[in-house]
Amino acid sequence: MPRPEAISLRSPSAPRVPSLALDTLWVQVAGTLCNLTCRHCFVSCSPTNHSHEIMSLAEVRPFLEEAESLGVNDFYFTGGEPFLNRELPEILKCALRIGPATVLTNATLIGAARARELRGLVEASRYSLEVRVSLDGVTAETNDPIRGEGSFEATVRGLSELARVGINPILTVAQTWSDEEDHALRAGFHEFLSRAGLSRPRVKVLPLFRIGREVERTRGYAEAERLTEEHWRGFDPWILQCSTSRMVTSRGVFVCPILVDAPDARMGRTIRETLRPFRLAHGACYTCWATGASCRN
Amino acid sequence: MPELNGGGTERLGPGRILELSGGDLEGGLAFLGGPYNNHLALRAALEDATRRGASRIFCLGDLGGFGPNPARIYPLLEEFHVLTLAGNYDRALAERHGDCGCGYTHPSDNAFAQLSYAYTNRRTTDRDRAWLDALPLGIRFARGGRRYLLCHGSPRRINEFLWESASSDGFLMRLARDAEADQVLCTHTGIPWQRTLPNGARFVNVGAVGRPANDGRPGAWYAFLPAATHEAELVRVDYDQEALAREMEEERLPREFVETIRSGWWTTCLEILPAKERGRGIF
Numbered sequence: 283m284p285r286p287e288a289i290s291l292r293s294p295s296a297p298r299v300p301s302l303a304l305d306t307l308w309v310q311v312a313g314t315l316c317n318l319t320c321r322h323c324f325v326s327c328s329p330t331n332h333s334h335e336i337m338s339l340a341e342v343r344p345f346l347e348e349a350e351s352l353g354v355n356d357f358y359f360t361g362g363e364p365f366l367n368r369e370l371p372e373i374l375k376c377a378l379r380i381g382p383a384t385v386l387t388n389a390t391l392i393g394a395a396r397a398r399e400l401r402g403l404v405e406a407s408r409y410s411l412e413v414r415v416s417l418d419g420v421t422a423e424t425n426d427p428i429r430g431e432g433s434f435e436a437t438v439r440g441l442s443e444l445a446r447v448g449i450n451p452i453l454t455v456a457q458t459w460s461d462e463e464d465h466a467l468r469a470g471f472h473e474f475l476s477r478a479g480l481s482r483p484r485v486k487v488l489p490l491f492r493i494g495r496e497v498e499r500t501r502g503y504a505e506a507e508r509l510t511e512e513h514w515r516g517f518d519p520w521i522l523q524c525s526t527s528r529m530v531t532s533r534g535v536f537v538c539p540i541l542v543d544a545p546d547a548r549m550g551r552t553i554r555e556t557l558r559p560f561r562l563a564h565g566a567c568y569t570c571w572a573t574g575a576s577c578r579n
Numbered sequence: 580m581p582e583l584n585g586g587g588t589e590r591l592g593p594g595r596i597l598e599l600s601g602g603d604l605e606g607g608l609a610f611l612g613g614p615y616n617n618h619l620a621l622r623a624a625l626e627d628a629t630r631r632g633a634s635r636i637f638c639l640g641d642l643g644g645f646g647p648n649p650a651r652i653y654p655l656l657e658e659f660h661v662l663t664l665a666g667n668y669d670r671a672l673a674e675r676h677g678d679c680g681c682g683y684t685h686p687s688d689n690a691f692a693q694l695s696y697a698y699t700n701r702r703t704t705d706r707d708r709a710w711l712d713a714l715p716l717g718i719r720f721a722r723g724g725r726r727y728l729l730c731h732g733s734p735r736r737i738n739e740f741l742w743e744s745a746s747s748d749g750f751l752m753r754l755a756r757d758a759e760a761d762q763v764l765c766t767h768t769g770i771p772w773q774r775t776l777p778n779g780a781r782f783v784n785v786g787a788v789g790r791p792a793n794d795g796r797p798g799a800w801y802a803f804l805p806a807a808t809h810e811a812e813l814v815r816v817d818y819d820q821e822a823l824a825r826e827m828e829e830e831r832l833p834r835e836f837v838e839t840i841r842s843g844w845w846t847t848c849l850e851i852l853p854a855k856e857r858g859r860g861i862f
Binding site for chain 2: 303305350351352353354355356380381382404408409410411412448449450465468469472481482483484485520579
């Protein structure tokens with residue numbers, strides 16, 4: 283598939299983020315396959331995008347074990363849509379034996395049986411299993427133009443199934459609104475969750491990354507949106523997740539979950555060989571720096 | 580900072596870590612965190628530790644926020660010769676930050692955090708700030724052949740949360756190894772727990788004195804380590820929470836905070852809780 287131009291623009295003077303530790307391992311268990319085709323998706327996931335493939339338990343397990351040997355704290359499972367991976371429950375079970383885990387889903391494939399299965403995993407583990415559900419509006423009118431026709435209703439059904447088994451998801455929202463509207467919209471998402479039967483609403487707002495399909499929806503990064511040594515001076519690298527995490531896909535180990543379409547972001551085949559500095563040459567690096575955003579919960 | 584008893588020594592080492600030695604460290608020790616201005620709970624915990632024969636009492640930081648009348652905390656720390664290290668809240672006050680930097684996503688949580696920081700900030704004198712600024716960031720000592728490290732959040736970050744359900748064994752072993760410690764005592768989350776790791780290292784989150792542990796029971800939590808053992812006891816102490824609630828009302832602190840003091844359930848800033856800890860509460 284064509285790579286958006288914004289990704290290939292590189293800054294020669296970009297600072298390098300050190301690798302401080304492996305606190306978090308991300309695993310793209312569903313590859314770039316998704317049952318939705320969201321218009322802001324920074325990895326352009328869709329039912330037909332095979333840039334990264336679904337990973338089997340046998341492929342994932344060695345990475346979980348390698349991460350454990352490196353003293354990893356927690357795991358995040360993403361895609362695409364992780365529930366397209368039939369082995370997801372087994373993968374989660376395997377991860378939860380090592381540490382806490384989070385699964386990032388659109389919840390449209392979560393019916394009563396899957397919700398009960400998740401509940402079983404929660405109860406069997408001494409570590410937390412977090413379920414993060416993506417949504418971009420509190421009505422079909424605001425959500426579906428971004429996430430696709432009928433997706434609002436399907437996600438709300440999934441949220442209700444989770445609520446029914448006592449799982450309290452974290453709603454993840456991409457900030458597609460202006461800063462002026464921020465306060466009201468955040469409050470709106472909390473109210474929406476309460477109405478959906480989730481009495482203890484949790485919401486995480488993520489910035490938009492101007493890569494992948496978002497380039498067509500709005501725009502890509504401008505030349506000026508690149509990090510320089512000037513930006514880096516006095517900045518605490520700890521704030522950036524790339525200092526303490528890596529992302530595994532079917533194609534290898536990448537610096538972070540955002541840049542899996544950038545050739546230079548693939549750092550190696552094993553986690554250990556990727557624990558070295560990375561040049562923050564991408565527009566997305568600028569977004570993380572400017573917003574202090576972390577993909578963590 | 581109070582004088583050390585028992586003829587020991589103290590030295591502020593690299594990274595502002597206070598290194599201690601002395602015979603009294605082999606006795607019973609008490610570790611408490613997060614007084615959050617709750618001077619009645621703090622007194623109750625200090626008296627309880629004294630009754631149990633603590634030869635030293637340590638406070639792991641976060642003196643202010645949440646409760647009423649910050650000035651009532653300092654004299655208690657002095658009276659009981661409490662060796663104190665700085666929490667993130669104490670650093671924010673020492674450095675005159677405009678807010679506590681909690682950065683919640685829920686607008687009302689942010690408003691509560693801002694309000695309680697502003698309340699404490701207004702009542703913190705220049706002298707208090709200088710005292711807070713001089714506090715060490717960690718305390719180390721050897722006891723019974725084990726290396727102890729006392730910190731606020733985690734051994735590596737003052738504001739890192741170590742929750743029971745969100746900290747893997749492997750991660751905690753790595754933190755202890757990197758910090759060259761066998762026994763780590765921390766606070767910052769407000770909910771106590773302890774775990775012995777497969778390699779024998781031990782983590783104790785001492786919980787908080789100033790705010791109940793979101794379990795429906797009002798009271799203060801701290802950790803007591805009897806002489807000649809490395810196994811801490813997590814202690815819950817009753818105090819006159821009704822008197823504190825009334826004092827908070829007089830100070831016009833938020834109703835939600837007062838409710839937590841009376842009920843033992845957290846009512847605000849719940850989003851930091853991992854799924855398991857959140858699931859145990861009622862809000």
